Amino acid sequence: MKKRFFVVVACIIIILALASLYQTSNNTDKTNSNTNSNTNSNAFTDKTEMPATEETKETVEETLLIDKILSGHDEDQDGIDDFEDIILGARKDAANKPSYRSAYYRGGYPPEDEGVCTDVIWRSFLEAGYNLKDMVDKDIKSNTRDYKRVTESGGPDPNIDFRRVPNLAVFFSKTAQKLTIEVKPGDIENLKKWQGGDIVVFGGRTKHIAIISDKRRPDGVPYIIHNGGPYTKEEDALIYWDSISRISHHFRWIKN
Numbered sequence: 001m002k003k004r005f006f007v008v009v010a011c012i013i014i015i016l017a018l019a020s021l022y023q024t025s026n027n028t029d030k031t032n033s034n035t036n037s038n039t040n041s042n043a044f045t046d047k048t049e050m051p052a053t054e055e056t057k058e059t060v061e062e063t064l065l066i067d068k069i070l071s072g073h074d075e076d077q078d079g080i081d082d083f084e085d086i087i088l089g090a091r092k093d094a095a096n097k098p099s100y101r102s103a104y105y106r107g108g109y110p111p112e113d114e115g116v117c118t119d120v121i122w123r124s125f126l127e128a129g130y131n132l133k134d135m136v137d138k139d140i141k142s143n144t145r146d147y148k149r150v151t152e153s154g155g156p157d158p159n160i161d162f163r164r165v166p167n168l169a170v171f172f173s174k175t176a177q178k179l180t181i182e183v184k185p186g187d188i189e190n191l192k193k194w195q196g197g198d199i200v201v202f203g204g205r206t207k208h209i210a211i212i213s214d215k216r217r218p219d220g221v222p223y224i225i226h227n228g229g230p231y232t233k234e235e236d237a238l239i240y241w242d243s244i245s246r247i248s249h250h251f252r253w254i255k256n
Contacts, residue, residue, distance in 0.1 A: 064188060064220035069195045073255045076129025082255065083197030089127025090211040090225035093120050093232045100229035108133055108159045117209050117227050118163040121199065124211050124225075125253075136162040136171050146170055165207040169249050172199060176251040183221060183238060183247070191220040195252065200224065202241050203248025210241070 071082040080088065098115040110119060122132040137158045140147050149166040150156055161167050179198065184190040196214025201207075210226030213234055217223075224241070225234045241247075 063218045064186065064191065064216070066188060066191050066216065066220050068214065069192075071197070071254055075255060078129075082128045082253065083195065084214075085128035086124045086197040086211060086253070087214055087225070089124035090120055090213070090232075091234060092127065093123045093227075094225055094234050097231040097233075098227065099231050100227055104160055106159060108162065115227055115232065116163065118165060118168060120211060120225060120227050120232055121168060121209055122162060130253075133158070133162040135175075136167060139171055139174065140167070146174070165201065165203075165209050168199075168209060169201045169203065172201075172251040172253070173249065175256075176253045179250040179252055181247040181250050183242060185217075185219040185221050185239070188220065191216075191222075194222050194250070196222065197253070199249075199251040199253065200238070200247060201249035201251075202245040204245030206245040208241060208245055210238075212238075 070084070073082050074080060074085075075082055076085065078085070093115070096112060098110075098113050098119070100116060101110070101114040102116050103110065103114070115123075125132040137156070140150055140156050140161055144150055144156060147161075147167055147170050149164055149170075150161060176199070180190065180193045182190060183194065194212055196212055198212035199209065200212055201209050208226070208228060210224040213223040213225050215223045215234065217236055221236070221238055223234055223236050224238050226232065226237070228237075228241075
């Protein structure tokens with residue numbers, strides 16, 4: 001009897017142990033299943049949301065391609081088109097960094113390390129083979145009444161006339177192509193009309209003049225090369241200057 005009793009007790013203990021082991025295993029499987037389910041759910045959420053998030057954050061900056069126009073003329077016969085020579089001359093002035101100084105010079109020309117906005121123009125033209133001073137002086141002498149700034153100053157003065165913005169505006173109005181004074185960022189047709197080597201005049205409260213660069217912003221608006229202080233530089237300033245002293249003239253020099 002005792003032997004049978006111990007056998008029965010042993011069987012009961014084994015059965016209880018197996019039941020407990022099964023219960024533990026079952027709970028573990030459920031926990032793993034829930035964990036895997038949550039993990040898979042999160043993974044699915046990431047897969048569906050991440051592309052949308054990346055697409056929202058991603059910014060593609062496209063640069064407008066504007067056709068480049070050349071003059072088809074090489075005045076100084078150096079193998080470089082006039083427009084490109086004018087830009088080259090302006091960039092040389094920017095590299096030299098002449099300090100802004102408005103003064104009167106006997107003979108007309110300031111030293112290489114000094115200048116104002118108008119000095120960028122004649123230096124650029126000289127690089128292309130044109131003596132802007134001689135051309136301006138000649139036209140003023142022949143047509144003095146056309147130049148209000150000259151008549152108001154008491155008559156022609158070759159030492160300074162070619163370095164005054166109003167006089168250059170009159171001269172180019174008579175000798176160069178007149179183009180749009182509107183600048184429309186992102187508008188290819190409008191921006192085609194703004195080419196490197198062009199001349200822009202700001203005729204508002206602050207008279208200013210600059211060379212249009214062949215370098216552009218991504219939206220197509222060209223840089224300018226000018227001396228508005230403290231020295232000559234090439235920069236993204238066309239829109240800025242238009243905002244403070246409206247564009248009054250836009251010229252393109254074409255040798256007749």
